[in-house]
Amino acid sequence: MTRRRDRGWVLGVTVTILYLFLLAPIVIVILSAFNAGEYLRFPPQGFSLRWFVRFTESPSFVRAFEFSLRLAVYVTLASTVLGTMGALFIVRHARRVRDALRLLLLAPLQFPAILTGIALLIFFYATGIGTRGMRPLFIGHTLVTIPYVFLTVSTVLVGFDRSLEEAARSLGAGPFRTFWRVTLPIIKGGIISGALFAFITSFDQFPISLLLISVGNTTLPIALFDYLRFSFEPTAAAVSTLSVLLSVGIVLLIQRLVGLESIYWGGPR
Amino acid sequence: MAGLDATVAVPTPPARGPRFAWVVFLIVPIIVFLAVFFLIPYANMVYMSFLVKPAEGAYLKQFTLENYGRTLGDPFYWRILRNTFWYSLLTTAITLVLGYPLAYHIARAPKRWRGWLLVLLISPLLVSVIVRSFGWMILLGRVGLINQLVKSYGGPELHLMYNAFGIIVGLVHVYLPFMALSIAGALQTISPDIERAARSLGASPWRAFWRVTWRLSLPGVFAGTLLVFVLAVSSYVIPILLGANNVLVMPMVIVQMLLDAFNWPLGSALAMVLFGFTVLLLWLYVKIMNRAMRWTAR
Numbered sequence: 001m002t003r004r005r006d007r008g009w010v011l012g013v014t015v016t017i018l019y020l021f022l023l024a025p026i027v028i029v030i031l032s033a034f035n036a037g038e039y040l041r042f043p044p045q046g047f048s049l050r051w052f053v054r055f056t057e058s059p060s061f062v063r064a065f066e067f068s069l070r071l072a073v074y075v076t077l078a079s080t081v082l083g084t085m086g087a088l089f090i091v092r093h094a095r096r097v098r099d100a101l102r103l104l105l106l107a108p109l110q111f112p113a114i115l116t117g118i119a120l121l122i123f124f125y126a127t128g129i130g131t132r133g134m135r136p137l138f139i140g141h142t143l144v145t146i147p148y149v150f151l152t153v154s155t156v157l158v159g160f161d162r163s164l165e166e167a168a169r170s171l172g173a174g175p176f177r178t179f180w181r182v183t184l185p186i187i188k189g190g191i192i193s194g195a196l197f198a199f200i201t202s203f204d205q206f207p208i209s210l211l212l213i214s215v216g217n218t219t220l221p222i223a224l225f226d227y228l229r230f231s232f233e234p235t236a237a238a239v240s241t242l243s244v245l246l247s248v249g250i251v252l253l254i255q256r257l258v259g260l261e262s263i264y265w266g267g268p269r
Numbered sequence: 270m271a272g273l274d275a276t277v278a279v280p281t282p283p284a285r286g287p288r289f290a291w292v293v294f295l296i297v298p299i300i301v302f303l304a305v306f307f308l309i310p311y312a313n314m315v316y317m318s319f320l321v322k323p324a325e326g327a328y329l330k331q332f333t334l335e336n337y338g339r340t341l342g343d344p345f346y347w348r349i350l351r352n353t354f355w356y357s358l359l360t361t362a363i364t365l366v367l368g369y370p371l372a373y374h375i376a377r378a379p380k381r382w383r384g385w386l387l388v389l390l391i392s393p394l395l396v397s398v399i400v401r402s403f404g405w406m407i408l409l410g411r412v413g414l415i416n417q418l419v420k421s422y423g424g425p426e427l428h429l430m431y432n433a434f435g436i437i438v439g440l441v442h443v444y445l446p447f448m449a450l451s452i453a454g455a456l457q458t459i460s461p462d463i464e465r466a467a468r469s470l471g472a473s474p475w476r477a478f479w480r481v482t483w484r485l486s487l488p489g490v491f492a493g494t495l496l497v498f499v500l501a502v503s504s505y506v507i508p509i510l511l512g513a514n515n516v517l518v519m520p521m522v523i524v525q526m527l528l529d530a531f532n533w534p535l536g537s538a539l540a541m542v543l544f545g546f547t548v549l550l551l552w553l554y555v556k557i558m559n560r561a562m563r564w565t566a567r
Binding site: 011012014018019021022023024025026027028029032039082083085086088089090092093094101104105107108110111112113114115116118119120121123124125126139140142143144202203204206207211212221224225228229232236237240243244247248250251252255259260261 | 327
Protein backbone atom coordinates (compact mmCIF):
# COMPACT_ATOMS: atom_id res chain seq x y z
CA MET A 1 0.00 0.00 0.00
CA THR A 2 2.76 2.42 0.94
CA ARG A 3 4.47 1.64 -2.34
CA ARG A 4 1.44 2.77 -4.29
CA ARG A 5 1.21 6.00 -2.36
CA ASP A 6 4.88 6.64 -3.07
CA ARG A 7 4.30 6.30 -6.76
CA GLY A 8 1.40 8.75 -6.61
CA TRP A 9 3.62 11.22 -4.79
CA VAL A 10 6.29 11.09 -7.50
CA LEU A 11 3.69 11.63 -10.19
CA GLY A 12 2.19 14.53 -8.25
CA VAL A 13 5.54 16.34 -7.95
CA THR A 14 6.41 15.74 -11.61
CA VAL A 15 3.06 17.05 -12.76
CA THR A 16 3.29 20.11 -10.50
CA ILE A 17 6.69 20.98 -11.97
CA LEU A 18 5.30 20.58 -15.48
CA TYR A 19 2.36 22.88 -14.77
CA LEU A 20 4.79 25.43 -13.32
CA PHE A 21 6.83 25.14 -16.52
CA LEU A 22 3.69 25.72 -18.59
CA LEU A 23 2.63 28.75 -16.58
CA ALA A 24 6.06 30.27 -15.89
CA PRO A 25 6.52 32.47 -18.96
CA ILE A 26 2.97 33.78 -18.72
CA VAL A 27 3.26 34.61 -15.03
CA ILE A 28 6.63 36.27 -15.64
CA VAL A 29 5.17 38.53 -18.30
CA ILE A 30 2.40 39.61 -15.93
CA LEU A 31 4.88 40.24 -13.12
CA SER A 32 7.06 42.43 -15.30
CA ALA A 33 4.04 44.41 -16.43
CA PHE A 34 3.34 45.44 -12.83
CA ASN A 35 6.99 45.91 -11.98
CA ALA A 36 8.13 49.48 -11.30
CA GLY A 37 11.66 49.12 -12.70
CA GLU A 38 12.83 49.25 -16.29
CA TYR A 39 13.85 45.64 -16.13
CA LEU A 40 12.49 42.71 -14.19
CA ARG A 41 14.78 41.82 -11.30
CA PHE A 42 14.54 39.71 -8.23
CA PRO A 43 13.45 40.98 -5.85
CA PRO A 44 10.99 43.11 -7.86
CA GLN A 45 11.37 46.83 -7.48
CA GLY A 46 7.86 47.55 -6.34
CA PHE A 47 4.41 47.67 -7.82
CA SER A 48 3.46 50.14 -10.50
CA LEU A 49 0.91 50.69 -13.24
CA ARG A 50 3.17 52.99 -15.24
CA TRP A 51 3.61 50.51 -18.11
CA PHE A 52 -0.13 50.32 -18.58
CA VAL A 53 -0.24 54.11 -18.70
CA ARG A 54 2.61 54.01 -21.21
CA PHE A 55 0.54 51.59 -23.31
CA THR A 56 -2.45 53.95 -23.45
CA GLU A 57 -0.07 56.71 -24.53
CA SER A 58 1.39 54.64 -27.35
CA PRO A 59 -0.71 55.33 -30.44
CA SER A 60 0.68 52.38 -32.39
CA PHE A 61 -0.22 49.85 -29.70
CA VAL A 62 -3.66 51.32 -29.03
CA ARG A 63 -4.45 51.40 -32.74
CA ALA A 64 -3.27 47.80 -33.15
CA PHE A 65 -5.34 46.72 -30.14
CA GLU A 66 -8.47 48.32 -31.54
CA PHE A 67 -7.84 46.92 -34.98
CA SER A 68 -7.36 43.40 -33.61
CA LEU A 69 -10.55 43.62 -31.56
CA ARG A 70 -12.57 44.86 -34.52
CA LEU A 71 -11.13 42.20 -36.81
CA ALA A 72 -11.77 39.45 -34.25
CA VAL A 73 -15.42 40.49 -33.91
CA TYR A 74 -16.06 40.36 -37.67
CA VAL A 75 -14.16 37.09 -38.02
CA THR A 76 -16.07 35.54 -35.13
CA LEU A 77 -19.42 36.50 -36.65
CA ALA A 78 -18.52 35.05 -40.05
CA SER A 79 -16.94 31.82 -38.85
CA THR A 80 -19.66 31.19 -36.27
CA VAL A 81 -22.42 31.44 -38.86
CA LEU A 82 -20.56 29.42 -41.50
CA GLY A 83 -19.22 26.83 -39.07
CA THR A 84 -22.58 26.27 -37.36
CA MET A 85 -24.36 25.83 -40.68
CA GLY A 86 -21.68 23.41 -41.79
CA ALA A 87 -21.91 21.40 -38.57
CA LEU A 88 -25.71 21.21 -38.82
CA PHE A 89 -25.46 19.84 -42.33
CA ILE A 90 -22.61 17.44 -41.75
CA VAL A 91 -23.88 15.90 -38.53
CA ARG A 92 -27.49 15.57 -39.64
CA HIS A 93 -27.79 15.45 -43.39
CA ALA A 94 -24.52 14.46 -45.02
CA ARG A 95 -24.41 10.76 -45.43
CA ARG A 96 -22.01 9.34 -47.92
CA VAL A 97 -19.99 12.53 -48.17
CA ARG A 98 -19.75 13.10 -44.43
CA ASP A 99 -16.11 12.11 -44.03
CA ALA A 100 -14.99 14.08 -47.07
CA LEU A 101 -16.79 17.21 -45.87
CA ARG A 102 -15.42 16.83 -42.37
CA LEU A 103 -11.93 16.61 -43.79
CA LEU A 104 -12.49 19.73 -45.88
CA LEU A 105 -13.82 21.79 -42.97
CA LEU A 106 -10.95 20.74 -40.72
CA ALA A 107 -8.30 21.16 -43.41
CA PRO A 108 -7.40 24.78 -42.51
CA LEU A 109 -6.40 23.45 -39.09
CA GLN A 110 -4.26 20.66 -40.48
CA PHE A 111 -2.28 22.76 -42.90
CA PRO A 112 0.44 24.94 -41.41
CA ALA A 113 -0.92 28.46 -40.98
CA ILE A 114 2.26 29.96 -42.38
CA LEU A 115 1.79 28.05 -45.65
CA THR A 116 -1.86 29.08 -45.81
CA GLY A 117 -0.74 32.66 -45.35
CA ILE A 118 1.75 32.37 -48.20
CA ALA A 119 -0.82 30.74 -50.48
CA LEU A 120 -3.31 33.51 -49.72
CA LEU A 121 -0.74 36.26 -50.23
CA ILE A 122 0.15 35.01 -53.69
CA PHE A 123 -3.50 34.42 -54.50
CA PHE A 124 -4.60 37.89 -53.42
CA TYR A 125 -1.92 39.52 -55.54
CA ALA A 126 -2.57 37.31 -58.53
CA THR A 127 -6.32 37.97 -58.50
CA GLY A 128 -5.98 41.66 -57.83
CA ILE A 129 -7.85 41.42 -54.51
CA GLY A 130 -4.64 42.80 -53.05
CA THR A 131 -3.65 43.02 -49.43
CA ARG A 132 -5.10 46.42 -48.66
CA GLY A 133 -7.26 47.03 -45.63
CA MET A 134 -8.95 44.49 -43.43
CA ARG A 135 -10.45 42.23 -46.07
CA PRO A 136 -7.52 39.85 -46.68
CA LEU A 137 -6.96 39.46 -42.94
CA PHE A 138 -10.66 38.87 -42.45
CA ILE A 139 -10.64 36.08 -45.03
CA GLY A 140 -7.48 34.46 -43.69
CA HIS A 141 -8.64 34.52 -40.08
CA THR A 142 -12.11 33.25 -40.95
CA LEU A 143 -10.49 30.33 -42.73
CA VAL A 144 -8.53 29.18 -39.69
CA THR A 145 -11.29 29.81 -37.14
CA ILE A 146 -14.06 27.88 -38.94
CA PRO A 147 -12.76 24.46 -37.74
CA TYR A 148 -13.10 25.46 -34.08
CA VAL A 149 -16.74 26.42 -34.45
CA PHE A 150 -17.40 23.33 -36.51
CA LEU A 151 -15.86 21.07 -33.86
CA THR A 152 -17.61 22.56 -30.85
CA VAL A 153 -21.00 22.72 -32.55
CA SER A 154 -20.77 19.17 -33.89
CA THR A 155 -19.93 18.00 -30.38
CA VAL A 156 -23.21 19.30 -28.98
CA LEU A 157 -25.19 18.24 -32.04
CA VAL A 158 -24.09 14.64 -31.69
CA GLY A 159 -25.58 14.42 -28.21
CA PHE A 160 -28.75 16.15 -29.33
CA ASP A 161 -32.06 14.38 -28.74
CA ARG A 162 -33.97 14.88 -31.96
CA SER A 163 -37.27 13.75 -30.53
CA LEU A 164 -37.52 17.26 -29.06
CA GLU A 165 -37.58 18.71 -32.54
CA GLU A 166 -40.06 16.11 -33.70
CA ALA A 167 -42.32 17.04 -30.80
CA ALA A 168 -42.21 20.69 -31.81
CA ARG A 169 -42.90 19.80 -35.43
CA SER A 170 -45.80 17.53 -34.56
CA LEU A 171 -47.28 20.34 -32.48
CA GLY A 172 -47.38 22.42 -35.64
CA ALA A 173 -44.19 24.50 -35.55
CA GLY A 174 -42.52 25.17 -38.92
CA PRO A 175 -38.90 24.20 -39.54
CA PHE A 176 -37.56 27.70 -38.87
CA ARG A 177 -39.61 28.15 -35.74
CA THR A 178 -38.49 24.72 -34.54
CA PHE A 179 -34.88 25.65 -35.14
CA TRP A 180 -35.23 29.02 -33.45
CA ARG A 181 -37.23 27.89 -30.42
CA VAL A 182 -35.94 24.36 -29.84
CA THR A 183 -32.65 23.57 -31.60
CA LEU A 184 -30.85 26.86 -31.11
CA PRO A 185 -31.42 27.18 -27.34
CA ILE A 186 -30.09 23.65 -26.85
CA ILE A 187 -26.94 23.99 -28.97
CA LYS A 188 -26.32 27.56 -27.79
CA GLY A 189 -23.48 26.50 -25.48
CA GLY A 190 -21.59 24.85 -28.30
CA ILE A 191 -22.06 27.81 -30.60
CA ILE A 192 -20.90 30.32 -27.98
CA SER A 193 -17.85 28.22 -27.11
CA GLY A 194 -16.96 27.92 -30.76
CA ALA A 195 -17.38 31.66 -31.16
CA LEU A 196 -15.13 32.31 -28.16
CA PHE A 197 -12.45 29.97 -29.52
CA ALA A 198 -12.73 31.71 -32.88
CA PHE A 199 -12.47 35.13 -31.26
CA ILE A 200 -9.33 34.34 -29.30
CA THR A 201 -7.75 32.49 -32.20
CA SER A 202 -8.25 35.49 -34.43
CA PHE A 203 -7.09 37.92 -31.76
CA ASP A 204 -3.85 35.96 -31.24
CA GLN A 205 -3.35 34.86 -34.84
CA PHE A 206 0.18 35.48 -36.02
CA PRO A 207 1.52 33.69 -39.12
CA ILE A 208 -1.33 34.59 -41.46
CA SER A 209 -1.42 38.17 -40.22
CA LEU A 210 2.33 38.52 -40.75
CA LEU A 211 1.91 37.80 -44.44
CA LEU A 212 -1.34 39.66 -45.05
CA ILE A 213 -1.04 42.89 -43.10
CA SER A 214 -0.84 46.10 -45.01
CA VAL A 215 0.67 49.41 -44.01
CA GLY A 216 -1.40 51.12 -41.36
CA ASN A 217 -3.37 48.00 -40.48
CA THR A 218 -1.32 46.18 -37.88
CA THR A 219 -2.76 43.61 -35.52
CA LEU A 220 -1.68 43.48 -31.91
CA PRO A 221 0.46 40.31 -32.16
CA ILE A 222 2.31 41.82 -35.12
CA ALA A 223 2.85 45.10 -33.29
CA LEU A 224 4.20 43.15 -30.31
CA PHE A 225 6.43 41.05 -32.54
CA ASP A 226 7.94 44.08 -34.25
CA TYR A 227 8.51 45.66 -30.87
CA LEU A 228 10.11 42.60 -29.27
CA ARG A 229 12.64 42.18 -32.03
CA PHE A 230 14.25 45.44 -31.04
CA SER A 231 13.50 46.17 -27.42
CA PHE A 232 12.47 44.65 -24.16
CA GLU A 233 10.53 47.51 -22.64
CA PRO A 234 7.86 46.54 -20.12
CA THR A 235 5.20 48.34 -22.21
CA ALA A 236 5.14 45.15 -24.24
CA ALA A 237 4.54 43.25 -21.01
CA ALA A 238 1.57 45.46 -20.20
CA VAL A 239 0.10 44.85 -23.65
CA SER A 240 0.75 41.11 -23.29
CA THR A 241 -0.92 41.08 -19.88
CA LEU A 242 -4.08 42.56 -21.36
CA SER A 243 -4.18 39.88 -24.01
CA VAL A 244 -3.50 37.14 -21.43
CA LEU A 245 -6.41 38.39 -19.30
CA LEU A 246 -8.64 38.26 -22.36
CA SER A 247 -7.60 34.65 -23.05
CA VAL A 248 -8.00 33.49 -19.46
CA GLY A 249 -11.41 35.16 -19.23
CA ILE A 250 -12.49 33.34 -22.37
CA VAL A 251 -11.24 29.95 -21.17
CA LEU A 252 -13.15 30.33 -17.91
CA LEU A 253 -16.26 31.38 -19.80
CA ILE A 254 -16.09 28.31 -22.05
CA GLN A 255 -15.51 26.09 -19.02
CA ARG A 256 -18.64 27.51 -17.38
CA LEU A 257 -20.76 27.32 -20.51
CA VAL A 258 -20.11 23.80 -21.78
CA GLY A 259 -17.10 22.44 -19.93
CA LEU A 260 -13.84 21.92 -21.74
CA GLU A 261 -14.10 18.21 -21.10
CA SER A 262 -17.11 17.76 -23.33
CA ILE A 263 -15.34 19.54 -26.17
CA TYR A 264 -12.13 17.59 -25.84
CA TRP A 265 -13.38 14.15 -25.11
CA GLY A 266 -16.88 14.30 -26.44
CA GLY A 267 -18.28 12.97 -23.19
CA PRO A 268 -21.08 14.52 -21.17
CA ARG A 269 -20.17 17.12 -18.61
CA MET B 270 -5.52 22.98 -31.71
CA ALA B 271 -5.60 20.39 -34.38
CA GLY B 272 -5.65 17.84 -31.57
CA LEU B 273 -9.35 18.34 -31.21
CA ASP B 274 -10.33 16.39 -34.23
CA ALA B 275 -8.39 13.35 -33.18
CA THR B 276 -10.63 12.92 -30.18
CA VAL B 277 -14.03 14.21 -31.29
CA ALA B 278 -15.86 11.58 -33.26
CA VAL B 279 -19.02 12.37 -35.14
CA PRO B 280 -21.10 9.20 -35.04
CA THR B 281 -23.76 8.43 -37.56
CA PRO B 282 -27.22 9.58 -36.48
CA PRO B 283 -30.17 7.38 -37.37
CA ALA B 284 -30.77 7.46 -41.10
CA ARG B 285 -33.45 9.97 -41.93
CA GLY B 286 -34.04 11.07 -45.47
CA PRO B 287 -33.63 14.80 -45.99
CA ARG B 288 -37.18 15.85 -46.61
CA PHE B 289 -36.16 19.33 -47.70
CA ALA B 290 -33.62 19.85 -50.39
CA TRP B 291 -32.92 23.30 -48.95
CA VAL B 292 -30.70 21.82 -46.24
CA VAL B 293 -28.00 21.82 -48.91
CA PHE B 294 -27.85 25.59 -48.54
CA LEU B 295 -26.42 25.04 -45.08
CA ILE B 296 -23.23 23.66 -46.56
CA VAL B 297 -22.96 25.52 -49.87
CA PRO B 298 -21.63 28.84 -48.47
CA ILE B 299 -18.82 27.20 -46.53
CA ILE B 300 -17.82 24.95 -49.41
CA VAL B 301 -17.64 27.91 -51.76
CA PHE B 302 -15.63 29.86 -49.19
CA LEU B 303 -13.15 27.04 -48.62
CA ALA B 304 -12.85 26.28 -52.33
CA VAL B 305 -12.13 29.88 -53.28
CA PHE B 306 -9.93 30.89 -50.37
CA PHE B 307 -8.28 27.61 -49.43
CA LEU B 308 -8.16 25.03 -52.20
CA ILE B 309 -7.55 27.42 -55.09
CA PRO B 310 -4.80 29.40 -53.29
CA TYR B 311 -2.98 26.18 -52.43
CA ALA B 312 -3.31 24.91 -56.00
CA ASN B 313 -2.10 28.30 -57.19
CA MET B 314 0.95 28.03 -54.93
CA VAL B 315 1.84 24.65 -56.41
CA TYR B 316 1.45 26.17 -59.88
CA MET B 317 3.58 29.15 -58.90
CA SER B 318 6.45 26.90 -57.87
CA PHE B 319 6.83 25.83 -61.52
CA LEU B 320 6.97 29.36 -62.95
CA VAL B 321 9.91 31.49 -63.98
CA LYS B 322 11.03 34.45 -61.89
CA PRO B 323 12.13 37.24 -64.23
CA ALA B 324 14.54 39.99 -63.22
CA GLU B 325 11.65 42.44 -63.33
CA GLY B 326 8.22 41.65 -61.93
CA ALA B 327 6.82 38.82 -59.86
CA TYR B 328 6.61 35.86 -62.25
CA LEU B 329 6.40 34.75 -65.87
CA LYS B 330 3.86 32.19 -66.98
CA GLN B 331 6.47 29.78 -68.28
CA PHE B 332 6.99 26.24 -67.05
CA THR B 333 10.29 25.45 -65.39
CA LEU B 334 11.78 23.03 -62.89
CA GLU B 335 14.56 25.41 -62.06
CA ASN B 336 13.10 26.44 -58.68
CA TYR B 337 13.20 22.86 -57.53
CA GLY B 338 16.62 22.38 -59.04
CA ARG B 339 17.93 25.39 -57.15
CA THR B 340 16.36 24.23 -53.90
CA LEU B 341 17.48 20.62 -54.03
CA GLY B 342 20.89 21.35 -55.55
CA ASP B 343 21.95 23.75 -52.84
CA PRO B 344 23.60 22.29 -49.71
CA PHE B 345 22.51 25.45 -47.86
CA TYR B 346 18.85 24.42 -48.11
CA TRP B 347 19.66 20.82 -47.22
CA ARG B 348 21.35 22.00 -44.05
CA ILE B 349 18.34 24.09 -43.13
CA LEU B 350 15.97 21.23 -43.86
CA ARG B 351 18.04 18.96 -41.63
CA ASN B 352 18.00 21.58 -38.86
CA THR B 353 14.25 22.01 -39.13
CA PHE B 354 13.51 18.29 -38.94
CA TRP B 355 16.06 17.70 -36.20
CA TYR B 356 14.56 20.38 -33.92
CA SER B 357 11.06 19.07 -34.63
CA LEU B 358 12.12 15.53 -33.81
CA LEU B 359 13.75 16.64 -30.57
CA THR B 360 10.68 18.66 -29.64
CA THR B 361 8.42 15.69 -30.34
CA ALA B 362 10.54 13.36 -28.22
CA ILE B 363 10.73 15.75 -25.27
CA THR B 364 7.01 16.61 -25.34
CA LEU B 365 6.26 12.88 -25.39
CA VAL B 366 8.38 12.23 -22.29
CA LEU B 367 6.93 15.21 -20.44
CA GLY B 368 3.41 14.95 -21.82
CA TYR B 369 2.80 11.37 -20.79
CA PRO B 370 2.80 11.94 -17.00
CA LEU B 371 0.62 15.03 -17.50
CA ALA B 372 -1.85 13.01 -19.54
CA TYR B 373 -1.81 10.08 -17.12
CA HIS B 374 -2.44 12.37 -14.19
CA ILE B 375 -5.34 14.18 -15.86
CA ALA B 376 -6.98 11.01 -17.13
CA ARG B 377 -6.85 9.41 -13.67
CA ALA B 378 -7.81 12.54 -11.71
CA PRO B 379 -11.13 12.64 -9.86
CA LYS B 380 -13.91 13.88 -12.10
CA ARG B 381 -14.47 17.17 -10.36
CA TRP B 382 -10.80 18.17 -10.71
CA ARG B 383 -10.47 17.13 -14.29
CA GLY B 384 -12.19 20.19 -15.73
CA TRP B 385 -9.89 22.53 -13.82
CA LEU B 386 -6.78 20.60 -14.78
CA LEU B 387 -7.89 20.98 -18.38
CA VAL B 388 -8.26 24.71 -17.83
CA LEU B 389 -4.65 24.77 -16.59
CA LEU B 390 -3.50 22.80 -19.60
CA ILE B 391 -5.49 24.68 -22.22
CA SER B 392 -5.01 28.24 -20.94
CA PRO B 393 -1.41 28.44 -22.16
CA LEU B 394 -2.63 27.28 -25.57
CA LEU B 395 -4.91 30.26 -25.84
CA VAL B 396 -2.24 32.76 -24.88
CA SER B 397 -0.55 34.21 -27.92
CA VAL B 398 2.72 32.55 -28.93
CA ILE B 399 4.29 36.00 -29.00
CA VAL B 400 3.42 36.60 -25.35
CA ARG B 401 4.81 33.23 -24.32
CA SER B 402 8.02 33.81 -26.26
CA PHE B 403 8.30 37.17 -24.55
CA GLY B 404 8.05 35.41 -21.18
CA TRP B 405 10.89 33.09 -22.17
CA MET B 406 12.94 36.06 -23.34
CA ILE B 407 12.60 37.64 -19.89
CA LEU B 408 13.59 34.36 -18.25
CA LEU B 409 16.37 33.18 -20.55
CA GLY B 410 17.95 36.44 -21.74
CA ARG B 411 21.53 37.48 -21.17
CA VAL B 412 20.45 39.59 -18.20
CA GLY B 413 17.33 37.51 -17.71
CA LEU B 414 16.01 36.14 -14.45
CA ILE B 415 17.82 32.83 -14.64
CA ASN B 416 21.16 34.49 -15.36
CA GLN B 417 20.58 36.99 -12.54
CA LEU B 418 19.98 34.10 -10.20
CA VAL B 419 23.02 32.15 -11.38
CA LYS B 420 25.24 35.23 -11.14
CA SER B 421 24.09 36.05 -7.62
CA TYR B 422 25.52 32.67 -6.65
CA GLY B 423 28.72 33.44 -8.50
CA GLY B 424 28.00 31.30 -11.53
CA PRO B 425 29.05 32.07 -15.11
CA GLU B 426 26.79 33.73 -17.66
CA LEU B 427 24.70 31.08 -19.39
CA HIS B 428 23.76 31.29 -23.05
CA LEU B 429 20.18 30.15 -22.90
CA MET B 430 18.70 32.11 -25.75
CA TYR B 431 19.39 33.07 -29.36
CA ASN B 432 20.55 29.51 -29.97
CA ALA B 433 19.10 26.06 -30.50
CA PHE B 434 18.50 25.59 -26.77
CA GLY B 435 16.17 28.59 -26.59
CA ILE B 436 14.24 27.36 -29.61
CA ILE B 437 13.77 23.89 -28.14
CA VAL B 438 12.57 25.29 -24.80
CA GLY B 439 10.07 27.51 -26.60
CA LEU B 440 8.85 24.75 -28.91
CA VAL B 441 8.45 22.23 -26.09
CA HIS B 442 6.49 24.79 -24.09
CA VAL B 443 4.11 25.54 -26.95
CA TYR B 444 3.47 21.94 -28.02
CA LEU B 445 3.43 20.13 -24.67
CA PRO B 446 -0.32 20.70 -24.14
CA PHE B 447 -1.10 19.27 -27.59
CA MET B 448 0.81 16.11 -26.77
CA ALA B 449 -0.70 15.77 -23.30
CA LEU B 450 -4.24 16.28 -24.63
CA SER B 451 -3.82 13.68 -27.37
CA ILE B 452 -2.49 11.06 -24.96
CA ALA B 453 -5.05 11.90 -22.29
CA GLY B 454 -7.81 11.33 -24.83
CA ALA B 455 -6.56 7.77 -25.35
CA LEU B 456 -5.83 7.08 -21.68
CA GLN B 457 -9.28 8.24 -20.74
CA THR B 458 -10.88 5.34 -22.55
CA ILE B 459 -8.77 2.76 -20.69
CA SER B 460 -10.39 1.59 -17.51
CA PRO B 461 -8.04 1.70 -14.49
CA ASP B 462 -9.49 -1.72 -13.66
CA ILE B 463 -7.47 -3.31 -16.45
CA GLU B 464 -4.23 -2.14 -14.88
CA ARG B 465 -5.50 -3.23 -11.48
CA ALA B 466 -6.31 -6.65 -12.87
CA ALA B 467 -2.75 -6.99 -14.15
CA ARG B 468 -1.47 -5.97 -10.73
CA SER B 469 -3.68 -8.45 -8.90
CA LEU B 470 -2.38 -11.17 -11.19
CA GLY B 471 1.08 -10.45 -9.85
CA ALA B 472 2.56 -7.93 -12.30
CA SER B 473 4.84 -5.26 -10.84
CA PRO B 474 3.58 -1.66 -11.24
CA TRP B 475 6.07 -1.06 -14.04
CA ARG B 476 5.24 -4.27 -15.79
CA ALA B 477 1.52 -3.60 -15.51
CA PHE B 478 2.05 -0.14 -16.95
CA TRP B 479 4.35 -1.26 -19.75
CA ARG B 480 2.40 -4.32 -20.81
CA VAL B 481 -1.08 -2.91 -20.41
CA THR B 482 -1.55 0.85 -20.12
CA TRP B 483 1.26 1.97 -22.39
CA ARG B 484 0.23 -0.37 -25.16
CA LEU B 485 -3.40 0.62 -24.98
CA SER B 486 -2.44 4.29 -25.07
CA LEU B 487 -0.34 3.92 -28.23
CA PRO B 488 -3.01 5.39 -30.52
CA GLY B 489 -2.92 8.60 -28.44
CA VAL B 490 0.89 8.63 -28.49
CA PHE B 491 0.75 8.13 -32.23
CA ALA B 492 -1.71 11.01 -32.77
CA GLY B 493 0.20 13.32 -30.44
CA THR B 494 3.62 12.72 -31.96
CA LEU B 495 2.29 13.22 -35.48
CA LEU B 496 0.57 16.44 -34.49
CA VAL B 497 3.50 17.93 -32.61
CA PHE B 498 5.96 17.05 -35.35
CA VAL B 499 3.85 18.68 -38.05
CA LEU B 500 3.28 21.80 -35.97
CA ALA B 501 6.94 22.08 -34.99
CA VAL B 502 8.15 21.76 -38.58
CA SER B 503 6.12 24.79 -39.60
CA SER B 504 6.74 26.99 -36.56
CA TYR B 505 8.06 30.41 -37.36
CA VAL B 506 7.60 32.75 -34.41
CA ILE B 507 9.63 30.84 -31.84
CA PRO B 508 12.71 30.26 -33.99
CA ILE B 509 12.77 33.91 -34.95
CA LEU B 510 12.23 35.34 -31.45
CA LEU B 511 14.21 32.83 -29.37
CA GLY B 512 16.81 31.92 -31.99
CA ALA B 513 17.20 35.36 -33.55
CA ASN B 514 18.95 34.83 -36.87
CA ASN B 515 21.59 32.56 -35.37
CA VAL B 516 19.59 29.47 -36.17
CA LEU B 517 17.78 29.20 -39.48
CA VAL B 518 14.78 26.98 -40.05
CA MET B 519 12.82 26.43 -43.23
CA PRO B 520 9.74 28.59 -42.49
CA MET B 521 12.03 31.58 -41.81
CA VAL B 522 13.81 31.11 -45.13
CA ILE B 523 10.51 30.73 -46.99
CA VAL B 524 9.04 33.90 -45.51
CA GLN B 525 12.22 35.83 -46.24
CA MET B 526 12.16 34.61 -49.83
CA LEU B 527 8.58 35.79 -50.24
CA LEU B 528 8.49 39.04 -48.31
CA ASP B 529 12.04 40.34 -48.55
CA ALA B 530 13.44 38.85 -51.75
CA PHE B 531 9.97 39.00 -53.35
CA ASN B 532 10.69 35.74 -55.17
CA TRP B 533 7.34 33.93 -55.20
CA PRO B 534 8.27 31.02 -57.51
CA LEU B 535 11.32 30.06 -55.46
CA GLY B 536 9.51 30.68 -52.17
CA SER B 537 6.64 28.44 -53.30
CA ALA B 538 9.09 25.74 -54.37
CA LEU B 539 10.80 25.89 -50.97
CA ALA B 540 7.41 25.57 -49.29
CA MET B 541 6.57 22.57 -51.48
CA VAL B 542 9.91 20.92 -50.69
CA LEU B 543 9.35 21.35 -46.96
CA PHE B 544 5.82 20.02 -47.35
CA GLY B 545 6.98 17.08 -49.46
CA PHE B 546 9.70 16.00 -47.05
CA THR B 547 7.34 16.34 -44.11
CA VAL B 548 4.80 14.09 -45.80
CA LEU B 549 7.55 11.60 -46.67
CA LEU B 550 8.79 11.45 -43.07
CA LEU B 551 5.25 11.09 -41.75
CA TRP B 552 4.59 8.28 -44.19
CA LEU B 553 7.69 6.44 -42.98
CA TYR B 554 6.68 7.03 -39.38
CA VAL B 555 3.16 5.75 -39.94
CA LYS B 556 4.55 2.59 -41.54
CA ILE B 557 6.95 1.97 -38.67
CA MET B 558 4.33 2.70 -36.04
CA ASN B 559 1.81 0.41 -37.66
CA ARG B 560 4.32 -2.39 -37.57
CA ALA B 561 5.21 -1.59 -33.95
CA MET B 562 1.57 -1.52 -32.92
CA ARG B 563 0.93 -4.83 -34.62
CA TRP B 564 3.95 -6.22 -32.83
CA THR B 565 2.85 -4.98 -29.40
CA ALA B 566 -0.66 -6.28 -29.98
CA ARG B 567 0.70 -9.80 -29.90
